[in-house]
Amino acid sequence: MTRLLVAIILVAVLFGLTAVAGLVWAIRRGQFRNLTAGARSIFDNEEPVGRPTDAFPPPREEE
Amino acid sequence: MVLAVQDPSEGADPRQELRSRAEIDRSCQGPVTLFVASAVAWLLFGSLLAMAASIKLHSPGFLSHHAWLTFGRVRPAHLNTVIYGWAAMVGIAAMLWLQTRLSRVTLVFPRLLTAIAWLWNLAVAAGTVAILAGHGTGVEWIEFPVPVALALALLFGAVGLVSFYTFARRPPGHIYVTQWYLFGAILWFPYLYLMAQLMIHLGGATGVVQGSANWWFAHNVLGLFLTPIGVGAVYYLIPKVIGRPIHSYYLSLLGFWSLALFYNWAGTHHLVGGPLPAWLISVGIVGSVMMFIPVTAVAINHHLTMVGHFHMLRTSPTLRFVVFGGMSYTLVSFQGSLQALRGVNEISHFTHYTVAHAHLGVYAFYSMVMFGAVYYMLPRMTGREWSSARLIRIHFWGSALGIALYWGGLTWGGWLQGRMMNDAAIPFLDIVRFTIPFLWSRSFAGVLMTIGHVAFAVLVWRMLAGAREPARAPGPTLLGRPRGEREINPAEAQ
Numbered sequence: 001m002t003r004l005l006v007a008i009i010l011v012a013v014l015f016g017l018t019a020v021a022g023l024v025w026a027i028r029r030g031q032f033r034n035l036t037a038g039a040r041s042i043f044d045n046e047e048p049v050g051r052p053t054d055a056f057p058p059p060r061e062e063e
Numbered sequence: 064m065v066l067a068v069q070d071p072s073e074g075a076d077p078r079q080e081l082r083s084r085a086e087i088d089r090s091c092q093g094p095v096t097l098f099v100a101s102a103v104a105w106l107l108f109g110s111l112l113a114m115a116a117s118i119k120l121h122s123p124g125f126l127s128h129h130a131w132l133t134f135g136r137v138r139p140a141h142l143n144t145v146i147y148g149w150a151a152m153v154g155i156a157a158m159l160w161l162q163t164r165l166s167r168v169t170l171v172f173p174r175l176l177t178a179i180a181w182l183w184n185l186a187v188a189a190g191t192v193a194i195l196a197g198h199g200t201g202v203e204w205i206e207f208p209v210p211v212a213l214a215l216a217l218l219f220g221a222v223g224l225v226s227f228y229t230f231a232r233r234p235p236g237h238i239y240v241t242q243w244y245l246f247g248a249i250l251w252f253p254y255l256y257l258m259a260q261l262m263i264h265l266g267g268a269t270g271v272v273q274g275s276a277n278w279w280f281a282h283n284v285l286g287l288f289l290t291p292i293g294v295g296a297v298y299y300l301i302p303k304v305i306g307r308p309i310h311s312y313y314l315s316l317l318g319f320w321s322l323a324l325f326y327n328w329a330g331t332h333h334l335v336g337g338p339l340p341a342w343l344i345s346v347g348i349v350g351s352v353m354m355f356i357p358v359t360a361v362a363i364n365h366h367l368t369m370v371g372h373f374h375m376l377r378t379s380p381t382l383r384f385v386v387f388g389g390m391s392y393t394l395v396s397f398q399g400s401l402q403a404l405r406g407v408n409e410i411s412h413f414t415h416y417t418v419a420h421a422h423l424g425v426y427a428f429y430s431m432v433m434f435g436a437v438y439y440m441l442p443r444m445t446g447r448e449w450s451s452a453r454l455i456r457i458h459f460w461g462s463a464l465g466i467a468l469y470w471g472g473l474t475w476g477g478w479l480q481g482r483m484m485n486d487a488a489i490p491f492l493d494i495v496r497f498t499i500p501f502l503w504s505r506s507f508a509g510v511l512m513t514i515g516h517v518a519f520a521v522l523v524w525r526m527l528a529g530a531r532e533p534a535r536a537p538g539p540t541l542l543g544r545p546r547g548e549r550e551i552n553p554a555e556a557q
Contacts, residue, residue, distance in 0.1 A: 004261070008267055015254055022246075036312065037237060039309045039315075042299060043306075051306045054375075
């Protein structure tokens with residue numbers, strides 16, 4: 001029983017550390033540097049900023 | 064074969080991007096639509112169980128002649144089918160599609176995912192039958208027998224591995240905030256589920272500690288599984304639909320990391336007044352109140368992104384459901400933070416108020432966002448369009464009016480119920496009789512919601528099973544006529 005509890009607590013600590021590791025990794029990889037580019041990363045030339053996309057299939061004449 | 068697509072750059076050919084995005088969307092077609100179809104089937108079944116449970120509370124003789132239809136079995140069967148059937152499966156569908164889109168790779172291991180979906184259905188079915196047969200564990204949110212639960216934990220873990228593999232194939236570049244939320248969900252949840260099984264059913268915790276383990280788990284299903292998937296989906300869908308980036312990307316990251324920091328502590332707010340050390344309960348209350356920070360960040364962000372574009376709610380089905388869901392998220396979270404306070408909890412605990420709060424979260428927030436996600440994903444995956452704007456409207460209004468009535472009735476009745484229970488002079492049975500009209504209002508609300516679900520199921524069925532294209536001009540299924548071809552000025556979208 002004690003062994004199980006120790007194992008559980010160790011795994012819990014490990015998971016907490018993965019969250020910290022994730023944050024550190026993100027900071028090091030520059031994920032927090034260019035926030036404006038980050039917000040725009042889901043847009044591209046085909047679905048650009050300024051064009052609503054609840055229009056499917058895409059209007060043919062705009063190719 | 065995994066198709067890793069180039070990160071779009073200034074000179075990229077828009078047709079290549081269109082083809083690539085289309086390829087990614089189509090690659091999801093098999094497994095993801097299977098998860099969606101399964102989820103919708105569980106939603107229907109869960110709605111029937113919900114109606115039975117609701118009616119039984121104000122009309123106890125209803126369906127009372129068979130052991131397997133008694134309230135003590137029907138209610139947990141409802142809870143488990145809507146959580147592990149509907150919510151988990153539609154969440155995984157949305158997550159897989161979002162991850163392929165955001166990592167810009169086609170779906171990996173489609174056959175494995177198809178197998179996972181079928182096994183998942185089998186597990187949920189087996190668990191539900193077990194509950195109705197009287198073999199439920201009696202612990203809230205984990206009533207499935209242990210073998211079923213362990214199978215689900217394994218399947219959750221497998222989906223997590225697929226997610227990691229997808230992520231690892233992404234091209235270099237920015238990791239959008241939705242990805243963080245989705246990773247939070249799929250990384251934390253298998254661990255949470257397994258730990259809950261170990262601690263509660265397999266002897267890791269005993270006595271009162273089982274209670275705190277139970278509510279640590281149950282609250283984290285909401286906060287570290289459903290919430291991240293829901294909020295992550297909103298962060299992608301609102302900007303995508305209206306064509307405008309998130310108002311403050313900084314706030315969105317702040318929101319994610321503060322959620323990761325605070326949410327996990329909140330579980331013991333379910334046990335305020337219970338036989339736990341006071342400090343442990345206070346920790347839960349503090350964690351709950353700290354949640355004001357990420358929730359406010361999310362609310363500000365969504366609202367300021369939507370400002371100037373609310374008119375699109377008239378025409379876009381996805382936007383309607385997603386914005387309804389997003390606003391409900393803010394509401395339910397603020398309500399939850401307040402409910403954790405001892406003074407409020409003294410009145411609301413053990414009343415219908417709590418049930419209303421729970422459904423505001425899982426239905427008005429999470430399920431409505433998921434409906435919106437399905438309305439966006441499925442056409443892009445199948446290459447078809449929704450067959451009827453009218454049915455979409457029926458779905459929306461059935462669900463929206465239904466949950467509004469549900470929440471209103473039980474919040475009002477539940478609060479008064481709580482006030483009366485704190486008055487020793489009022490006989491308990493008088494209080495029970497007092498709540499009956501409110502319980503009727505909930506059943507009526509349930510009928511509205513079920514009508515909405517049936518409309519939704521018909522739409523999904525027609526989209527997935529219908530081979531013939533509907534005989535209409537090609538174009539989006541909108542709820543009304545858009546106000547001209549109004550393009551948003553990109554400068555204005557800053």
